[in-house]
Amino acid sequence: MADTPTPLLPAELQDLLRQLRPVDAAQRVRSMDAIMAAVHVMPAPRRWSLPPSITRWRRRGVLAPAGALAVGLLLTLWTGVTSLTDVLSRSSSAVLAKAEIIGDTVIPRLVPVADETRLVTAGGVRRALHDTLYDTMRIVRFALRAPEATRVMLVESASAALPGAQGTRFAVARDLASGLWEMRTVVSRHAVADAFAFVVDDAQRVPVRTPLSEPAFGPREQALADTSL
Amino acid sequence: MSGVISIMTLSDALIVRRVLGGDTEAFRALVDRYHDDAVRYATHLLGCHAEAEDAVQDTFLRAYRYLASYQEQDKFRAWLWRILVNRCRTRLGERSRRPEPRDAAVITQLVDANASAPDDDLDRTFLREELAQALASLPADQREAVVLHFTEGLSYPEMSAITGTGVSALKMRVHRACDRLRTLLTDVIHG
Numbered sequence: 001m002a003d004t005p006t007p008l009l010p011a012e013l014q015d016l017l018r019q020l021r022p023v024d025a026a027q028r029v030r031s032m033d034a035i036m037a038a039v040h041v042m043p044a045p046r047r048w049s050l051p052p053s054i055t056r057w058r059r060r061g062v063l064a065p066a067g068a069l070a071v072g073l074l075l076t077l078w079t080g081v082t083s084l085t086d087v088l089s090r091s092s093s094a095v096l097a098k099a100e101i102i103g104d105t106v107i108p109r110l111v112p113v114a115d116e117t118r119l120v121t122a123g124g125v126r127r128a129l130h131d132t133l134y135d136t137m138r139i140v141r142f143a144l145r146a147p148e149a150t151r152v153m154l155v156e157s158a159s160a161a162l163p164g165a166q167g168t169r170f171a172v173a174r175d176l177a178s179g180l181w182e183m184r185t186v187v188s189r190h191a192v193a194d195a196f197a198f199v200v201d202d203a204q205r206v207p208v209r210t211p212l213s214e215p216a217f218g219p220r221e222q223a224l225a226d227t228s229l
Numbered sequence: 230m231s232g233v234i235s236i237m238t239l240s241d242a243l244i245v246r247r248v249l250g251g252d253t254e255a256f257r258a259l260v261d262r263y264h265d266d267a268v269r270y271a272t273h274l275l276g277c278h279a280e281a282e283d284a285v286q287d288t289f290l291r292a293y294r295y296l297a298s299y300q301e302q303d304k305f306r307a308w309l310w311r312i313l314v315n316r317c318r319t320r321l322g323e324r325s326r327r328p329e330p331r332d333a334a335v336i337t338q339l340v341d342a343n344a345s346a347p348d349d350d351l352d353r354t355f356l357r358e359e360l361a362q363a364l365a366s367l368p369a370d371q372r373e374a375v376v377l378h379f380t381e382g383l384s385y386p387e388m389s390a391i392t393g394t395g396v397s398a399l400k401m402r403v404h405r406a407c408d409r410l411r412t413l414l415t416d417v418i419h420g
Contacts, residue, residue, distance in 0.1 A: 008403060008404060008407035009379065009407050009410060009411065010411075012356070013356075013360060013410065013414065014379050016353075016356060016357055016360050017360070017375075017376070017379040017380045018379065018380060018382070027282070028264060028265065028268075031264065031268070031282055031285065031286060032257065032260050032261065032264055034286060035260050035264075035286050035289045035290065036254075036256070036257050036260065038286070038290055039253060039256055039289075039290065039293050040253060042290070042293060042294060044251060044253060045248065045249055045293060045294065045295070045296040045297045046249065046297055
């Protein structure tokens with residue numbers, strides 16, 4: 001004998017649920033008449049309400065399989081070409097370097113002075129006038145966008161370096177907020193465009209392309225002339 | 230009259246085919262066949278007889294409008310009930326967005342309509358009233374499941390096809406609804 005599942009409701013309640021028929025006879029007739037009256041004024045339903053000569057797109061709002069395939073192919077080609085162009089031109093992993101001049105500052109600098117510029121006094125030879133000059137340096141912000149880099153150094157050539165710091169390599173820190181590798185330093189105002197370069201992961205050299213050679217207060221010779229009295 | 234009688238003996242699929250062929254009056258046979266069950270189901274679900282009548286009329290008009298989408302391999306009743314369930318759900322949703330008296334208040338119309346059955350004794354009338362009140366206190370999804378299962382006598386796969394809910398979820402709803410009904414009606418049943 002097969003097991004019968006335990007009823008979830010007592011038989012009496014199930015009986016009542018089946019017997020509940022809240023339908024009044026007069027109301028039923030009125031309701032059916034209202035339905036049929038509305039039906040008679042509605043347009044008759046048809047299996048093919050639109051002639052098959054109309055395209056599937058207009059008839060059903062969907063493409064036929066061949067049309068969908070063609071549209072999909074075109075979209076794939078188009079997005080493929082544009083994404084390839086995007087990768088070649090400006091990929092998100094591309095490395096970009098930038099330098100900008102923030103301002104100028106002055107730093108004392110020893111300048112060799114010719115003998116004829118020395119002043120001779122009654123007490124003998126004393127220190128030359130203006131043997132210590134205050135040279136104008138530039139505060140430059142270097143920035144590198146290299147999302148996949150793990151270690152970045154800023155390398156400067158001798159022409160841009162501070163006195164006594166030729167060829168120095170600076171470790172560049174990464175700004176967590178912007179994701180850029182940034183550092184600020186002072187450089188000679190005579191530094192040329194290719195004086196600095198980033199070295200990414202000790203392998204890739206990225207020159208800083210922003211020109212740095214615009215003089216702050218005029219050419220070097222003019223500055224020397226002004227100060228070498 | 231003989232035409233109506235012959236139509237009433239036809240299967241649902243054949244009647245639908247006649248309606249689609251232009252015989253609009255044949256649709257009355259389908260209305261006559263399923264009107265009572267639809268009103269009963271909607272009344273149990275909505276708890277308001279007048280609102281149930283509106284939902285049923287709306288259901289039949291939608292069924293007529295979209296009759297061409299009915300596939301003959303499907304049961305017409307299940308197809309019609311899918312529309313009915315959706316209409317009732319829509320009305321329940323509309324009701325929840327506007328202040329209305331609780332279901333327990335409007336279900337009294339259902340109780341009044343059934344309590345006057347001449348062959349009912351007083352206990353059975355009282356039990357019927359309590360059952361209607363208990364049904365009205367159920368959540369809408371549980372009430373829908375228990376009415377489809379017990380009142381309409383549908384199997385779980387049939388209920389799943391109509392409501393779009395999984396069989397296991399429907400079983401759980403029926404189980405919880407029955408637990409709730411048993412709790413609410415313990416005193417009445419054993420009293």
